[in-house]
Amino acid sequence: MDPYEIEFIGENRIVSIIPNFSYDKIYLICGEFGPFRAGLPMNVPLWLAVMLKQKQKCRLVPPDWMDLDVLENIKEEEKRSRFFTKMPNEHYMVEAKLILGAASEDIPRAAEIKTIIKDIWDIRMSKLRTSMDALMKSGGSYGRLDHLTMMEINSVKPLLPAAMDELYRIKMMTRKSTPATLNTSTFSQSGSSQNI
Amino acid sequence: MSTEDLDLSADEEEITAETVLKTLQSAWQNERLAPEILPHRNDMVECMLGQIQHMERNINKLPKTDLRACIHKMELNRIKYIICNYLKTRLNKIEKYCISIVNEERQRTESGTNYLTPSEFRYAQEYLVNMENHLKNTVLNHVPGRMQTFEHNKMAVYPNLQSHVFLKANSTVNGIVLEDMIGDQDEEIDLEEDSQHILQYKPIADLVKNGKVQLV
Numbered sequence: 287m288d289p290y291e292i293e294f295i296g297e298n299r300i301v302s303i304i305p306n307f308s309y310d311k312i313y314l315i316c317g318e319f320g321p322f323r324a325g326l327p328m329n330v331p332l333w334l335a336v337m338l339k340q341k342q343k344c345r346l347v348p349p350d351w352m353d354l355d356v357l358e359n360i361k362e363e364e365k366r367s368r369f370f371t372k373m374p375n376e377h378y379m380v381e382a383k384l385i386l387g388a389a390s391e392d393i394p395r396a397a398e399i400k401t402i403i404k405d406i407w408d409i410r411m412s413k414l415r416t417s418m419d420a421l422m423k424s425g426g427s428y429g430r431l432d433h434l435t436m437m438e439i440n441s442v443k444p445l446l447p448a449a450m451d452e453l454y455r456i457k458m459m460t461r462k463s464t465p466a467t468l469n470t471s472t473f474s475q476s477g478s479s480q481n482i
Numbered sequence: 483m484s485t486e487d488l489d490l491s492a493d494e495e496e497i498t499a500e501t502v503l504k505t506l507q508s509a510w511q512n513e514r515l516a517p518e519i520l521p522h523r524n525d526m527v528e529c530m531l532g533q534i535q536h537m538e539r540n541i542n543k544l545p546k547t548d549l550r551a552c553i554h555k556m557e558l559n560r561i562k563y564i565i566c567n568y569l570k571t572r573l574n575k576i577e578k579y580c581i582s583i584v585n586e587e588r589q590r591t592e593s594g595t596n597y598l599t600p601s602e603f604r605y606a607q608e609y610l611v612n613m614e615n616h617l618k619n620t621v622l623n624h625v626p627g628r629m630q631t632f633e634h635n636k637m638a639v640y641p642n643l644q645s646h647v648f649l650k651a652n653s654t655v656n657g658i659v660l661e662d663m664i665g666d667q668d669e670e671i672d673l674e675e676d677s678q679h680i681l682q683y684k685p686i687a688d689l690v691k692n693g694k695v696q697l698v
Contacts, residue, residue: 287514294560295511312550314557315499315533337556343549428660428671428681431648436698439648439678446680447646454644454682 292437296380297333302347304328305338332381336388346389349374349381354395357402364409370433379407379437410438418446427454502529503561510568512690515648515697517683518641519575519583520690524599527565534558576606581638584610643684649695650678658685 298316309322319330327347330338338344351357351374363371375381382403390396414434421429427450431439509523537558544551576583576598583598584606590596591603598606614632622630651673660669660681673679673695689695 287511291514294563295507297560298507307549309549312553314554315503315530315537315561316557317500333556333560334553337553341549341552427646428669429679431678431680434678439698443648447648450646450680451642451644454646 287440287443289437289440292377292440293380293384295436296377297331297336297384299332299375299377299381300329301332301335301349301381301385302327302329303335303338303344304347305344307343332384336384339388339392346385346392348385348393351375351378352382352385352393352399354398354402357399357406361402361406361409364406364413370410370413370431372433373435376435377437378403378435407438410434411441414438414442418442421446422449422453425453425457426450497529499530499533502526502533506530506561506568507564508693508696510564510571512697513568513571513575516687516690517643517645517647518687519572519579519597521595521597522572522599522602527568530561530565534561572602573605575641576602577609579639579641580606580610580613581634582640585634585638643687644682646680647683647686648678648680648698649673649686649690650698651675651695653694655689655694658689660685 304325304327305322306324307322308324309320311318311320312322316331319334320328322328335344335346339346351360356374360371360374382400386393386396386400390400393399417429506523506526509520509526513520537554541551541554541558584603587596587598587603587606596603618630618632622632652675654675655673658671658673658681660671662668671679671681673689678698683690686695690697
């Protein structure tokens with residue numbers, strides 16, 4: 287999938303805004319939101335928050351985790367742990383990008399927050415590269431990837447599954463050259479789809 | 483299909499538009515990421531299209547500059563995107579794996595477990611006929627007689643079910659058997675709820691179809 291589609295999915299997350307207008311409840315297909323009361327915080331999907339912000343109809347409330355101390359802890363934890371740590375939410379990168387992009391003036395110390403989120407992303411990506419390398423070298427056809435967010439998974443998408451597919455093909459090839467086995471029929475099937 | 487339909491109509495009142503949208507979104511995501519074509523969710527698509535029409539009629543009653551109209555329109559556009567992309571993805575697969583899908587679908591229709599909607603099936607068959615005619619007109623009719631037959635089986639393209647996919651388990655599933663190609667040592671793994679994995683599509687194909695796992 288394209289990164290913008292992951293972003294599209296991430297836009298369904300609920301965030302908090304403070305509207306500067308008052309309105310009744312609105313009944314959307316994805317749920318009901320409101321009533322809007324000027325100055326009172328309320329929850330809406332991220333796409334709606336960004337839209338209202340662009341129309342200058344609201345202020346965004348930074349999510350709990352979008353705080354320097356919290357993020358500093360996450361970063362330290364991520365550095366210390368051999369494994370991936372659990373992120374504050376499944377779409378932290380999308381949320382950060384959209385909120386900081388559309389409403390950086392609503393977020394205290396936005397520039398520093400941006401940097402630290404980028405740091406966390408970099409640490410995780412380098413971990414991901416290392417574990418992919420290890421997985422390929424061990425000739426694995428299976429891996430467990432808890433706590434990786436969708437955007438992170440998607441960033442390795444053409445590469446990792448394709449490499450594992452190739453590895454599988456090579457394994458089948460070596461197997462095929464040894465005396466015929468029951469499994470060769472499945473190979474010719476996958477092979478034919480590759481060729482055309 | 484018939485029993486599923488009955489179940490659906492029985493508790494139709496209880497299904498909210500929100501649930502339909504969630505189901506549709508996960509069907510879209512699975513369809514995008516699975517190598518083969520998945521059972522259709524036409525019930526959900528039809529239901530959502532009905533909702534959209536209903537909503538659009540209401541929006542038209544609002545003044546154009548009304549903020550609510552803008553919000554509703556934006557939401558409808560998002561939903562339409564999901565539906566269009568979902569249907570297009572299916573059509574792409576139908577075109578790509580046309581012969582194999584038509585063959586398999588014929589068997590599935592007999593047992594009543596069809597994956598395609600009637601219109602998709604018609605599209606697949608017409609596509610196949612058109613492709614065959616085209617190839618005959620451009621090439622086969624101009625080569626010596628005994629080479630003129632159009633061999634379906636040799637032309638068939640199959641989805642690579644051995645390709646690797648990422649998934650997230652919606653509920654715990656134990657005892658997935660992963661075949662080991664070299665050592666003949668099959669490995670068994672458990673998918674705990676909410677855990678994420680990368681593995682071959684084939685052993686988990688049924689779990690995608692019955693909603694136990696979500697492709698990511």
